[in-house]
Amino acid sequence: MKKLNFGLILFCLVFASTTCYSFQGETPNFKQYEGEVVDANNGKALIFATLMVEGTNISTITNTEGDFLLKVPANLSSGTISISFLGYTTKTVALNDLAQNENTIELVPSALQLTEVDVNAPKDARTLVLEVFKRKGDKYLDNPALMTAFYRETIKKRRKNVSLSEAVVNIYKSPYQSNRRDAVQLYKARKSTDYSKLDTIALKLQGGPYNTLYSDIVKYPDIVFLEQNFDQYTYKFKRSTRINDNLIYVISFSQREDIRDQLYKGELFIDVEQKTLTSAIYELNITNKVMAARLFVKKKPAKVDVWPTDIAYRVDYRNKNGKWYYGYSNVLLEFKVDWDDKLFNSVYSMTAEMAITDWEQNIDGEVPKPKERIRSSIILADEASGFSDPDFWGEYNIIEPEKSIESAIKKIQRQLRRAERKGAATPTP
Template identity: 55%
Template sequence: MGNLTISNNLKGALFPLVCVILFLCSNTVFALSILQEDINDEYIEYSGIVVDSESGNALVFASLTVKTTNISTITNSDGQFLLKVPKSINDAVVIISYIGYDTKEISVSQLKQKDNRIELINSIIQLSEINLVLPADAKELVKTTLKRKGENNVNQPVLMTAFYRETIKKGRKNASLAEAIVNVYKQPYTSPKNDNIELFKARKSTDYSKLDTVALKLQGGPYNPLYIDLMKYPEYIFNKDLINLYRFSFEPSTTINGKPVYVVYFEQINSIVEPLYYGKLFIDSKTLALKSAIYNLNVENKELTSNLFVRKKPNNITVYPTNAAYRVDYREKNGKWYYGYANVQLTFKVKRKGKWFASNYSLTSEMAITDWKFNLNNEKLKNREKLKKSVVISDEASGFSDPEFWGAYNVIEPEKSIESAIEKIKKQLKKANKG
């Protein structure tokens, strides 16, 4: 059987506008001043990689948290991490966790400052111990999960407050950092209407000099992590036609927060040429609600994946993605599941004509819901209030504006988790929620 191609109609469904990257080039090097304290003297940086103890495979989005503090970070699309620990916590203990793996605790005194390799053990549940019987067919289980979104997920209009953060790096150097508080007008999970976003507060810290003469900008802003809500937007991956282009299989069951979940692995069938996704779905064994999804885009075909992401670039630049990783987590309240956290990590290789070496760029876009309430009156945003889906947050924000809102939290620290950032401005967030 020969290779199959996807029709143009399906291509439009596969990839929403939100993950388009805009490349700009200028002959002038722009340098914007960064309001940032020199905190290196107060912290010790620890870097390394988190891997599966048996296979050695990198674990993407593994969490590292300093015990009894709000200091934490997650691994990137290569399983690598950078964790800053205050020197004042000389007896700190780091907790490393990942869905489906045994949690590990390591004292910082055991860590080197570089090249740490942390191995986690897969916590396979013996089915006989928890009386968990696998469904007959993994694909049918996924279909059932998607069909049950009306009963398992919050199926009413909801007003959400969210914290959004976006980071662009060249190599390991931060070039553009942006943070925002946004209001999400979320539609019912069974509604065909798309969610809308209103920008409440935003700020940025940008230094284009670190990007040489090539500047990257991420188009879509908070819509990037919002549109990977698989239960709200399954059509981008698993619509009635696309779902037949995947192979589904069961992996050993595990637990999330002490409750057993089915683990379904999916990948595109071999005969499909165009890039599709591969990853894992974590499905509650009792309600069949989706609790989490961690997946990647197949980026083996450089030309096709470049066409998917690159909106504009100079003619003398060659660019293609080397990794595209996604994660979405759902939270439960009163028996209903809702979108809680999402993360998009993209890495690109950029080569300029006439240069021997290519540069590596990484972009991270993540959003966490801090509060939500039912939109009882079904309030709607006016067109002028809606954040455009083509927005570039680093252009929309204006430096470190509104210091009264951000308060003492006057340094953007991308290596810390988004939860840590939320903790630092929780009083301001409460005011935002009341507003």
């Protein structure tokens, strides 16, 4: 298995602090809409549904509770949005028909004819997957692009939030057929950590936005499908579904039983007509926890053992004028921390997610100078000041916070207000 050596080290146990970045910009006039996307038949929340403003590249997604927050420039507030989700018929809604909040958008499941499965099902799933990756230069963005993205990372001890980081970044996306890696520039960020819940260790996530960016396995196939290990997987056609009214194959892959290396397993969602990967859900097959720990634990105290128990990824792609591009990804890492002198271990989960909220062609292919980029080893620093400002993100689209994250933000804001009042009450010597 190839060592993940360029930003996919998911966490480290460190005691040092690092620099925080926060750059203010002008806030233009915009309108925002809040609501939820649900199944029209049973009201079930649709997680990671995509909302796009038609005629633009502005977009957002629903969170893990089906909620969305969409910000649109005022001059586009009379436009329309399209809402899409795997297995459902795409719906178009006029922005004029939406309220400022409490909107409910219902999607209808797509009808899939049995004949489509029987007639179109590929006989050789392996050949289909190989074709998808070989044709990426034809079907995915073939020109440089400048993307705006929202990034969020959380650390939980069991079910309690202990750290929350958010950032807006610029991604200088190189063409998919190019071997040049993408560059990331940090525009604005905020973070808060409750160290009282961290077992006396300072737990930090290393890599920041690169953790999610490198989940783009079309751009970075060697993360999962190295050329020399492609045939170490078994590929099977599972089922068919639909997205944007297009037929989608679902191909499962898993490492062969005779392979002892720690590879991956998951599902690939492939557009039938275009032979493109539209989504992928995959996880590391942890067959050796010691080896997995070496891959993902960058630094730790000597008397602590850290065992990854789940390492999972998701990436979704979007289509614009026949070209596909990276749209959203998330990474989940769950692990146990076992102290030599403690009876019980601690269970932590770390989640990182990033959504592209707008983009344009980078015609000149310009990229920031190395000193202006963030490194793949970045650790977003502790800086809670941004949480005191309800308008911190301005016009930038973000992923609507889940209820637990909303509660964490409100708690941080209360703590800051108390600190400010205490500081104001302290006489100056």
